[in-house]
Amino acid sequence: MVTTTAVFWRKMRDLGYVAVGGAACFCGILYYKNDPKFHRIVTVPLLHAMDPERSHRLSILALKYKLLPKRQDTPHPSLRTKILGMDCSSPIGLAAGYDKDGEAVEGLFRLGFGFVEIGSVTPKPQPGNPGPRVFRLSEDEAVINRYGFNSRGHAEVYENLSSLPPPGQRNAPVGINLGKNKYSTDHVADYKEGVRLLAPLADYLVINVSSPNTPGLRGLQAGGALAELLDGVQLELAEHVKRHPQQRRPPLLVKIAPDLSENELRNICSVLINKKVDGIIVGNTTVTRPSTLRSSHKHEVGGLSGKPLEERATNVIRTVATITKGELPIIGCGGICDGAGVYAKLRSGASAVQLYTALVYGGPTLVAEIEDQLLHLMTRDGFSSVSDVIGADLKEKEQRHVLQ
Numbered sequence: 001m002v003t004t005t006a007v008f009w010r011k012m013r014d015l016g017y018v019a020v021g022g023a024a025c026f027c028g029i030l031y032y033k034n035d036p037k038f039h040r041i042v043t044v045p046l047l048h049a050m051d052p053e054r055s056h057r058l059s060i061l062a063l064k065y066k067l068l069p070k071r072q073d074t075p076h077p078s079l080r081t082k083i084l085g086m087d088c089s090s091p092i093g094l095a096a097g098y099d100k101d102g103e104a105v106e107g108l109f110r111l112g113f114g115f116v117e118i119g120s121v122t123p124k125p126q127p128g129n130p131g132p133r134v135f136r137l138s139e140d141e142a143v144i145n146r147y148g149f150n151s152r153g154h155a156e157v158y159e160n161l162s163s164l165p166p167p168g169q170r171n172a173p174v175g176i177n178l179g180k181n182k183y184s185t186d187h188v189a190d191y192k193e194g195v196r197l198l199a200p201l202a203d204y205l206v207i208n209v210s211s212p213n214t215p216g217l218r219g220l221q222a223g224g225a226l227a228e229l230l231d232g233v234q235l236e237l238a239e240h241v242k243r244h245p246q247q248r249r250p251p252l253l254v255k256i257a258p259d260l261s262e263n264e265l266r267n268i269c270s271v272l273i274n275k276k277v278d279g280i281i282v283g284n285t286t287v288t289r290p291s292t293l294r295s296s297h298k299h300e301v302g303g304l305s306g307k308p309l310e311e312r313a314t315n316v317i318r319t320v321a322t323i324t325k326g327e328l329p330i331i332g333c334g335g336i337c338d339g340a341g342v343y344a345k346l347r348s349g350a351s352a353v354q355l356y357t358a359l360v361y362g363g364p365t366l367v368a369e370i371e372d373q374l375l376h377l378m379t380r381d382g383f384s385s386v387s388d389v390i391g392a393d394l395k396e397k398e399q400r401h402v403l404q
Helices: 004-032 036-048 052-064 105-111 154-162 187-201 223-243 262-274 307-324 339-347 357-362 366-380 392-403
Strands: 081-083 086-088 092-094 115-121 134-137 142-145 174-178 204-208 252-256 279-282 303-306 330-333 352-355
Touching (some): 092 366, 115 154, 142 307, 154 187, 187 223, 223 262, 303 307, 339 366, 357 366
Parallel strands (some): 279 330
Antiparallel strands (some): 081 086
């Protein structure tokens, strides 16, 4: 004989199954629809419950196997732009450091980036620095990392990218960010090897001399060392053109730090123009620590990225744009977390921008949200295209100077 109590608990159990099943279905629908609120309330907190490096790896795998829903809309036509001869659906790209080994490029296309940069890639595999080596500064919407160019090496990156359509035929341009091995005795040879092997797979190439986590790397930004490095890289790129006459020569950019003085920036820009580099990425993580930081991790050694870097990076972009007077296209990177940040960097002279840390806090729908915000700002101020926005602040300053 079934007791009243047994019947009650059986009903409660069945009700629990229904509630759990209903909640799972509801979450599944929101996930499939790529609902921004769902990702901020559920996806991001779940990832933040894990160790930062582990959650990073999990996100790469989710993108690699296309477990995240594809963005359903397309960027507004006003956001289409061209930089260094490359057509981009929007000026918002992914910075190097997220997909170091080129595993998840197609998944990243699905998020809606206008272009994607992988790396930094080193010639030989290396593990990078010991952990823990990445820290979330949640109160500051920032991250400190000291990865130290952890890379699976050129050969594996070549294999990963070989599965993609060739340059110029992809959903978006793919840049390859090149680094050197930590204990290399010939850094020029390291970068040349990267050009030799990976240039055939690159829509553009980046020489990274600005990470703070590889000993001696930032010293390569100095005039003489930088000139020597670029001489070697340009020679190797010329050989690439001879070997692949039917392929478009990938533009060459140099990525610099945001911690340089104006005089250092002038010297670097002079070398880049003299050595016929095609563009510059401003900048990388910073070794400075703003007094506004609140997180208990603020004193960790490594490069700081995220919102606290925004103003510094924008100021360096403005300085470089003023120095180069349009001779050197700029990709702006550092602290972007919303459309206003993109807009400020474009107005300061950047031709396109990159983000990374903002994804840690904004989730996979962030690119579409930022594009909507950027389009609103452009429309408000009467700009019908990205090209009209580029350097607008500098042009207005020059016009005021002329009128005076």
